[in-house]
Every structure is written in C-alpha cells, then in structure tokens.
Amino acid sequence: MNKNQLFRQIHIYISLFFLPMAFIFSISGIAYIFGFKQDIGIKEENYIIKQNIKDEEQGNFLLNFLKENNLSIPSNTKLFKDKKNNSINIGGIHYQASIAKINDNEYKITTKTRSLLGDLIMLHKNKGMWYFSVLSIAFGCALFFLYFSGLFITLFASKKNRKKQIYVLLLGILITFLLAYLSL
Structure with missing residues (x-):
C-alpha cells in the first residue's frame, strides 16, 4: 500500500468513526447560533x-x-x-x-x-460528563488530521486540477480571515 492509499484509508475510517460527533456538533452549533439555548423545549x-x-x-x-x-x-x-x-x-x-x-x-x-436538542447543546457546551469531553477533544484532534490528510490527498497526491484547488484554498483562507476580522 502506498502513502496515498494509506492516507485515504485512514481519512475514510476516522471520518466514519466521528460522523455522529460531526452531526451532534453541527446541529447543536447551528441551533445555538440561531438563538436556541439549552432550555429549548424544557x-x-x-x-x-x-x-x-x-x-x-x-x-x-x-x-x-x-x-x-x-x-x-x-x-x-x-x-x-x-x-x-x-x-x-x-x-x-x-x-x-x-x-x-x-x-x-x-x-x-x-x-x-431537557429536550433532545437541549441535551445536544449542553454536550456541545461541555456540560456533560467527562467521558463525552474526552470524545469531543478526540473529535477536535481528528478534524485537524482529517483536513491535513484531505489537503495531502487533494493538493499533493492528485495532480488533476491542482491550480484550481490551490485557488479555492486561498479564497477560503482570505474569506475566513476577512469575515473573522470584520466580525470582531
């Protein structure tokens, strides 16, 4: 197995393992941004x-x-x-x-x-037991690895459309930092 296949395999299995965490954090985060608090439906x-x-x-x-x-x-x-x-x-x-x-x-x-959404928001805010906190930290670390391996796969392993991929990455960096700066 070459390094490209290894990165893809690791990327796939870590992604699948943490998929439920991604759903929990995305649903609860979006709800919280839209003003729903942990006491929703209590x-x-x-x-x-x-x-x-x-x-x-x-x-x-x-x-x-x-x-x-x-x-x-x-x-x-x-x-x-x-x-x-x-x-x-x-x-x-x-x-x-x-x-x-x-x-x-x-x-x-x-x-x-609490309602299910309220429970999810509380977990997102790290108000649950320590073992979910450990899984949350592991998920955060996995996100770094997943994006790193994803970059490796697309930018270095795949030569097709490399210029477009780099432009999209730079555009993402520019927009993220610009909107973050304007939001402060």
Whole structure:
C-alpha cells in the first residue's frame, strides 16, 4: 500500500468513526447560533413546600419528596449546590431536581427535563460528563488530521486540477480571515 492509499484509508475510517460527533456538533452549533439555548423545549415542574427543613437535611428531603410523589429520581443523586439559584440539586444535564429556600418555612422543588436538542447543546457546551469531553477533544484532534490528510490527498497526491484547488484554498483562507476580522 502506498502513502496515498494509506492516507485515504485512514481519512475514510476516522471520518466514519466521528460522523455522529460531526452531526451532534453541527446541529447543536447551528441551533445555538440561531438563538436556541439549552432550555429549548424544557419540561419544568414546580412544587411549593410549606415546612421548616434544616439546611443539612434538604438533600434527603428532596429525594424523599421525589419518591413519595412518584417523580423520577435522577440516576446521579450526588448533591451539588447551584450558587446562581441558591439551590441544592441532583441529576445531570437531561433530568435534574432541585430544592431552593424561599423563606424560613417555604421551599420550592423543581424538576427539569431537557429536550433532545437541549441535551445536544449542553454536550456541545461541555456540560456533560467527562467521558463525552474526552470524545469531543478526540473529535477536535481528528478534524485537524482529517483536513491535513484531505489537503495531502487533494493538493499533493492528485495532480488533476491542482491550480484550481490551490485557488479555492486561498479564497477560503482570505474569506475566513476577512469575515473573522470584520466580525470582531
């Protein structure tokens, strides 16, 4: 196998492996540019509780409330504090439950279930678990390799239309940098 065939084979198989990632990032990126945020299509339910709950018992109270009311319990029940909303939360990016103190004897329990597009936008923004982040970094590295191998295949391995290919590459560079500069 010569180097051209090797580059083509590597290019093809890496492209096929990362095709789902390309779809996720392109769909979520385009949606985000058009103004859709992670809360698009979110299903939110709120419950007001009139009771005095000690700060250290809020997490257990939240879990018991979900169980007693036949509400979904998130797969991740590790408690974390959301300083922005001053609440205690459990769950992940798709489904989350929280409890927030309104006043001394009043609490608000909220459950949120994101839509598929909302989930994809959260993954795009690196808000998921670490293992998807690792795959995302691998995808970014693969893009560099895919474009490098694609350039190698078209500009150096294929002598047909080389001048046109170089002009298109230079035009792409010019337009990209011009529009990036004008957008700053």
